[in-house]
Amino acid sequence: MNATTNTTSQVPPNGIGALSFTPLLAPNALFVATFTILLLIHIFLSLRFPKFYGYAIGMLGGLLLELLGYIAKVQLSHSRANKNGYIMYIIGLTLGPTFLSSSLYLCISTLQRHHPAARLKHITPKIFSALFILGDFICLCFIGCGGSLAAIFASSPVGVDLMIAGLGTQVLVTAVFCVLLAVVCKRTYRHLRKDRKVGYIGCAAVAAVCLFIRSCWRVAELNGGFNGPLSSAEGVFIALDSVPMIVMCILLTIMHPEFWFDRRRLLVEKAMSSGFEVGGKS
Numbered sequence: 001m002n003a004t005t006n007t008t009s010q011v012p013p014n015g016i017g018a019l020s021f022t023p024l025l026a027p028n029a030l031f032v033a034t035f036t037i038l039l040l041i042h043i044f045l046s047l048r049f050p051k052f053y054g055y056a057i058g059m060l061g062g063l064l065l066e067l068l069g070y071i072a073k074v075q076l077s078h079s080r081a082n083k084n085g086y087i088m089y090i091i092g093l094t095l096g097p098t099f100l101s102s103s104l105y106l107c108i109s110t111l112q113r114h115h116p117a118a119r120l121k122h123i124t125p126k127i128f129s130a131l132f133i134l135g136d137f138i139c140l141c142f143i144g145c146g147g148s149l150a151a152i153f154a155s156s157p158v159g160v161d162l163m164i165a166g167l168g169t170q171v172l173v174t175a176v177f178c179v180l181l182a183v184v185c186k187r188t189y190r191h192l193r194k195d196r197k198v199g200y201i202g203c204a205a206v207a208a209v210c211l212f213i214r215s216c217w218r219v220a221e222l223n224g225g226f227n228g229p230l231s232s233a234e235g236v237f238i239a240l241d242s243v244p245m246i247v248m249c250i251l252l253t254i255m256h257p258e259f260w261f262d263r264r265r266l267l268v269e270k271a272m273s274s275g276f277e278v279g280g281k282s
Contacts, residue, residue: 019080021232028073031242035067038249049258058103065096091147098140103252104207105132110257118188135173142166164222171215178208200260203251210244217241
């Protein structure tokens with residue numbers, strides 16, 4: 001085999017083995033730096049505002065998994081035969097968005113608690129977030145079990161099939177969330193505009209679209225197995241996975257509930273608004 005070639009056929013089609021291409025060092029190193037910065041920011045935010053522990057768990061878990069996944073890709077850029085690095089890459093970048101999406105669901109639940117117009121009939125904010133986080137948990141189980149089976153039984157398609165089932169479930173859950181989010185946007189636009197929180201729901205909408213794009217791509221990518229025709233298309237991976245996840249993480253950082261729903265700031269704004277109204281009447 002030519003030493004300069006970037007692919008190899010000496011890998012199992014369905015299981016985890018040697019990587020079939022050499023990852024690019026520069027972009028993956030950049031992603032490592034980006035996720036490191038975001039992780040440090042959220043460590044600070046979680047320590048500074050511990051009351052939002054559910055949001056923090058999702059962000060810290062997702063960012064850590066994304067970071068580990070790209071660290072693994074940097075390692076694989078030096079040696080694509082590193083099986084431990086390959087496993088860390090597959091599991092990290094497949095599971096990471098599942099944790100991040102739970103923080104997105106909690107953001108909308110927080111919005112619903114502060115703006116009754118954002119609530120759905122017969123569905124309280126707690127039930128809203130619980131249903132979508134349950135969907136995330138189901139995805140996590142499918143993907144985790146599938147990844148483990150793929151690592152143990154390299155020649156069997158069962159592991160890949162389970163991971164595809166998990167990602168397919170994530171696509172479905174995200175699609176339902178996008179539809180409900182559109183309903184929430186329509187109902188609350190005037191209220192949010194008045195309270196100067198249109199940017200909050202806008203960030204949530206873009207983050208949800210990023211998650212949906214990434215989930216659809218990973219289903220298509222894994223449809224041919226870990227070493228299928230799309231597995232070595234790193235440029236497409238960066239465009240449809242890496243970039244959407246970075247955009248989503250940045251938006252979720254901007255959407256931290258403390259920045260938008262701090263109780264003391266809300267009371268001050270309400271008092272100022274009441275004062276203006278009284279002044280206007282007088």
